[in-house]
Amino acid sequence: MSTIAALARDCVALSPETSIAAAAETLLDSACEPFLSLPVLEGNRPVGVLTRHAVQQVYLSRFGRDLYGRRTVADLMQRDPICVEADSTVEDASPQVTARIGFPIREDFIITRDGDYAGMGVVVDLLKAMDQRIARRNQELAGALHRLKESQAHLVQSEKMASLGQMVAGVAHELNTPLGYVRNNVEMLQGLVAGLRAVADETLDLVHLLGDADADPDHVAAQVMATRQRLDRDAPQLLLEDLGQLLEDTIYGCTQIGELVSSLKDFSRLDRAASEDVDINECVAGALLIARNVLKERVEVLRDLGDLPPIACVPSQINQVLLNLITNGAQAIDGRGRILVRTRHEGGHVSITVQDTGKGIPRDVLPRIFDPFFTTKPVGQGTGLGLAICYRIVQEHGGALRVASAPGRGTRFVVSLPVSRDLPATAANTALPAPEHRRMHA
């Protein structure tokens, strides 16, 4: 922290008894050129300043020099000089000086140490020092803003990663069921094929024997028996009967796996930034498929999907909003419950309602749920950005996200999107919502 002491300039001091003529001579000295005023001291105590302006006034008036030249500085000096303690900071000194300084500027300020004279300060120096400080402060603020933006982008990214991770884990587990029976079927079929090959070999031997006119009938009979036994042992009738079903199940399982993988791909598609004709019902179906992991065994999903026109939006972002609302709904339900997803086309808007039979949101919490970093989850189990990001995404689509909740009965979120409008520019928004938001009452 630089203090006013750094601005102190050496200056010739006057005594109150000095004659005005002598003081005027001193002012003409080149050493005094930077100063608008000279300090007047009694001992080391400043008692006033003699301004160049006051001396000029005297000398410019008719006979001024003759009338006043022999008078003392004490008669002409400004008796209440601006004094600033040497150890005060530039920031503290600046308002003290500017509050006292007149216009036009006619005087300098006296720098004191414990009340004793320690040098003169010039207003221009003070201004320069202030300017430097402001520049430095601006730099610091710009740096802080940059760091803040970075950490905010980082948080938004980790929220994205968290929901992506949840989604991937869910779908990965979902894949294990079809993989389970597909693998079992294929392994059994592998065994069956090996058995069938052995049967084919035996049959071929039999065919050769039958074609051989010289073959011993007992040998032929033995080979018929061997073939028969091989068929029963390595390719049992029971398994052959199931073959068609096993193959059908296997193909079904592969289709299931394919659908899961493509829904995962569609869902997080960041390459498809914005599109003109998105079917919101498809987004809902995708989000429900992905959310199946959190819903499956205890939450019943009721779908009420209306006829919707295609709308312009960024589908991956709308998917993110839907997944977030559905997941929140499932998490609000202790034990078993229901989630209703309804879509409607009404007056230029498409609305998506996600309503749960969960525990509801307390009245005092409701106004804050869209605030960034607000979370009711334990530390480390949620960034508190989920709904804030949802809100922002919907807002950027020119839509509205509203909530109504009845504690103990459930919560309803309604996303409303305009059917036709300009597309949001980018999929990679990192900004957070403004604090104001619209709310709907239960």
Added chain:
Amino acid sequence: MNDPRQATVLFVDDEERILRTLNILFRPLCRVLVTTDPQEALRLVSEQRIDVVVSDQRMPQMLGAELLAGVRERSPDTVRILLTGYSDLDAAIDAVNDGGIWRYLSKPWTVDGIQKTVREAVAVALAQRTAALEARDAPAAPESRPDATCEILVIDSEPHSAAAVRGIVGGARPVHEATNLTQAVELLGKRPIGVVVTEAMVNGDDMTHLLHTLKQNYPDVVGIVVTAMRDTPRLIRLINQAQVFRYLPKPLRPGMLARSLEASIARHQEARRSVAAVPAALRVEEAASEAERTLSQRIGSYLARLRARPAATATG
């Protein structure tokens, strides 16, 4: 009676394609029942002798852990296996603590793996049944002090667990405390330990190996794992390789610990009578890696040297 082909295995899963493929796979090996309905499964278990139940975890009507808890209530001798595609820690904890599962299998499985596990489960069920029948037919042995020999060993580098166990047991039975593996093995050699309460990791040693070796050599010792770690693969190893009886998250809740100790002591008493009938190779899954096997063997031979129980040499 002891022919595996006479044994009945019930598979429960909400995906009928899973049931179809398992039915075809196991049909030649045993009697197979399948259902997508957990209520139906409970009814079947109540009505007839089912040796093994293999259940999915996530089903719309009921969780697998709940179903297996119901099976245990209705038919305690039925061997219970969870077959799941989700590695969900809470589900696994419930499956151990409430469902008392014998193995935790993951989807997708291999034909060899599931056949081996189910075959072993059937053998365990048949051996237990035989032992139970023999116990019923044999004249009741006069037991002067039925639970006098069941002492408790607590293994934890921190003193809280032992203090909690002492607080519950009081002076009723000796509670020993070990803060490392060497101390634990020494105490196991010297004292008639029936219940082991252990942290999952003690001073960097994975206690799964100790429990695994104990289970192989002294099948009547019951293991309770207490830990703050949330680690599903470790719990699955503890189930499959160490037959852990209870898995309690730290901080310990006294009520839960008390109930677990009581159940463990009862289990130990019962096991002293019946589990010895189950061949050692069937009790726990073989450790996966060479390093784990070496460690298990080391603990095992050390224990054998220290401990001269007749039952141990007969079955170990």
